[in-house]
Amino acid sequence: DLVDDADDSLDVSTGATWYLDDDGDGFGRSTSTVAACAQPEGYDDDALDCDDADALVNPDADEVCDGIDNDCDGATTELGMVGFDDGTGAVDVSGDFAGTKGAPSAWTSSATGTLNFCEGTWFAHLDIDHDLQVVGLAASAADVVIDGGLSGTNVTIDAGAQTVGLRNVTLTHGAQPTGAGGALACSDSSATTRLTLEDVDVIGNNAAMGGGIYADGCDLSL
Numbered sequence: 001d002l003v004d005d006a007d008d009s010l011d012v013s014t015g016a017t018w019y020l021d022d023d024g025d026g027f028g029r030s031t032s033t034v035a036a037c038a039q040p041e042g043y044d045d046d047a048l049d050c051d052d053a054d055a056l057v058n059p060d061a062d063e064v065c066d067g068i069d070n071d072c073d074g075a076t077t078e079l080g081m082v083g084f085d086d087g088t089g090a091v092d093v094s095g096d097f098a099g100t101k102g103a104p105s106a107w108t109s110s111a112t113g114t115l116n117f118c119e120g121t122w123f124a125h126l127d128i129d130h131d132l133q134v135v136g137l138a139a140s141a142a143d144v145v146i147d148g149g150l151s152g153t154n155v156t157i158d159a160g161a162q163t164v165g166l167r168n169v170t171l172t173h174g175a176q177p178t179g180a181g182g183a184l185a186c187s188d189s190s191a192t193t194r195l196t197l198e199d200v201d202v203i204g205n206n207a208a209m210g211g212g213i214y215a216d217g218c219d220l221s222l
Contacts, residue, residue, distance in 0.1 A: 083118075099122070114133040127158065148171075
């Protein structure tokens with residue numbers, strides 16, 4: 001399409017090419033252009049947006065562990081990152097998982113959403129009391145390891161969480177020598193919590209009861 005200016009003395013053929021910015025993030029897309037002497041509303045002078053339907057994806061965005069090329073460079077890796085998405089877009093929470101084997105991180109859910117782990121080993125204890133999906137974004141469960149450091153349960157699910165899922169992760173080195181649930185513990189006296197594990201490896205954990213998984217009152221699907 002050619003967009004002419006009100007001033008007929010200006011020849012649109014000498015104007016610039018403008019790129020549609022459908023999501024309003026300040027970056028246009030290469031597949032929809034106009035030629036105009038002045039910038040039309042809703043258009044930008046570049047075609048650098050790799051997803052013009054998502055304002056959170058553009059060259060100025062920070063990379064987040066969500067399986068999306070957030071910064072549109074096609075190269076930035078998500079290796080060693082953790083992201084949390086409460087439904088409004090993923091944010092980087094890697095800093096919450098800077099624990100070590102001797103001092104695993106303690107992470108407590110603050111909202112309903114999805115906790116994405118990209119490839120790496122994470123020394124952490126997760127305490128979940130919201131509806132939450134814990135997802136490993138890697139080729140296999142072996143590439144995303146949540147390690148309890150032999151000092152507590154890897155994943156504890158409280159009665160306040162009604163729907164919890166774990167997918168494509170490995171739970172290892174969880175320990176409760178006098179308690180229940182080495183890798184995972186889910187207790188709900190109201191029997192309303194639904195817990196689903198899919199492609200989860202549970203290896204090398206120990207506890208007085210339920211060395212790998214302890215589920216009391218939880219609707220468990222493996």
